[in-house]
Amino acid sequence: MAATVHLLRHAAHDRVDRILCGRMEGVALGEAGRAQAARLAKRLAPLGLAAIYSSPMQRCRETAEAVASAAALVPVVDAAFNEIDFGEWAGQTFAALNDDPRWQAWNMRRDEGATPGGESMRAAQARAVAGVAALLPRHAGQAVAVVSHSDVIKAILAHYLDAPLQAYERFEIGPASLSTLAVWPGGGKVLVMNDLAHDRPCPGRHGSGDGT
Numbered sequence: 001m002a003a004t005v006h007l008l009r010h011a012a013h014d015r016v017d018r019i020l021c022g023r024m025e026g027v028a029l030g031e032a033g034r035a036q037a038a039r040l041a042k043r044l045a046p047l048g049l050a051a052i053y054s055s056p057m058q059r060c061r062e063t064a065e066a067v068a069s070a071a072a073l074v075p076v077v078d079a080a081f082n083e084i085d086f087g088e089w090a091g092q093t094f095a096a097l098n099d100d101p102r103w104q105a106w107n108m109r110r111d112e113g114a115t116p117g118g119e120s121m122r123a124a125q126a127r128a129v130a131g132v133a134a135l136l137p138r139h140a141g142q143a144v145a146v147v148s149h150s151d152v153i154k155a156i157l158a159h160y161l162d163a164p165l166q167a168y169e170r171f172e173i174g175p176a177s178l179s180t181l182a183v184w185p186g187g188g189k190v191l192v193m194n195d196l197a198h199d200r201p202c203p204g205r206h207g208s209g210d211g212t
Contacts, residue, residue, distance in 0.1 A: 002184040003136050004143040004191075006044065007153045008067065010059040011036035012175040020097060021059075022090030022118075023083050029062045036176035036199055037063045041070035043178070043198035050142035053078045053135070055149060063176070064147040080131025081148040087118025110165040121165050125155035132156060136183055153179060160188050174199075 011033035013021070021027045029037060044067050052075045054064035064075035089097060097103040106113040114120040128148070135144055148156075154168040160181055161167070173179065173194050180192035 001140040002182045002188075003139045003141070005132055005135060005181040005183055006047070006049075006143065006145040007156060007179040007181065008040065008044075008063065008145055008147045009150055009153055009173050009175055009177045010055070010057070010063040010147055011040065011066075013059050016175060017094070019091065019093050020086055020089055021083075022086035023057065024091050025058070027057065027059050029059055033059070033175065034062075034066075037066035039198045040176045040178070041066045044145060045070040047143055049073060049145050050139055051076060052145040052147070053081060053131075054147040055079075055081045055083060055152075057083055057149070060147045060149070064145075067145055067147070075147075078131055078146075080127050080134070081146055081152060083149040084121060084124045084151055085115065085119035087115045089115055089118070107169075108166075110168055121151065121155055121168075124152055125159060125165065128152050128156050129159045132181070132183060132188075136185065156181075157190055157193060160190050 011029050013027050013033055014030040015021055015027060049071045052064050052068045052071065052073050054060045054075045054077050056077050056079055061075065061077065068075040089103070102116060106115060110121045150173045151168060153173045155165060157179060158165055158167050171193060174196055176199055178192060178195040181188050182191055
C-alpha cells in the first residue's frame with residue numbers, strides 16, 4: 001500500500017537568496033516566513049496528516065510546528081532530511097561564493113561534485129531517499145509531511161523522476177512550497193512539484209505573497 005509524502009520547503013527567513021545558511025544555527029523564520037508557514041498550515045490542515053517530520057534546522061522546525069499545530073500533531077525531527085552540509089561555504093554570501101571556482105564547479109557537476117569539508121549532493125540524496133523509504137512501513141495508506149530544504153527536496157524528486165542530480169537547475173522549489181510523492185515498496189512517483197497556490201495573492205490583495 002502506498003504512502004503519500006508531502007515534501008515542504010521551510011518558509012522564508014531573512015537571509016533567503018543572500019546567504020548560504022546551510023547548517024548554521026539560529027536561522028529563524030522572518031515575519032514574512034511566519035505568515036507563509038501559517039498559510040501552508042491552513043492548506044495542509046484538511047489533508048488528514050498522520051505525522052509530520054522535520055529537518056533539525058530551526059527554520060524547518062518552526063515551519064513544521066506551524067503545520068503540526070494546525071493538524072493537532074507533534075513534529076518529529078529526523079536528521080535524514082537535514083540540509084546539505086556545505087562545510088566551509090556555510091554562512092558565506094552568494095555574491096562571495098560566485099567568485100569561488102569550486103562553487104562554480106559544484107553547480108556545474110552536482111552528480112559528482114562535493115562541498116569543501118562538507119557533503120556531496122549524492123550523499124545527501126542517498127540519506128534523504130532512505131528517509132522517505134523508512135516512512136513507508138510506518139505510514140502505508142497514510143499521508144505525512146516532511147519539512148526540508150530546497151536542494152534536499154530537489155534531490156528526492158530527482159530520484160523519483162529518475163533524473164540526474166544536475167536536473168536541480170531545471171526546476172524551482174520555493175519557500176513554503178508543496179511537492180507530493182506517492183511511495184510504495186520498491187518505487188514511487190511525483191504527483192505535485194513546487195505548488196505555491198496557498199501563497200499567492202487572493203483577488204483584491206496586493207503583493208507577491210512569497211516573502212522572498
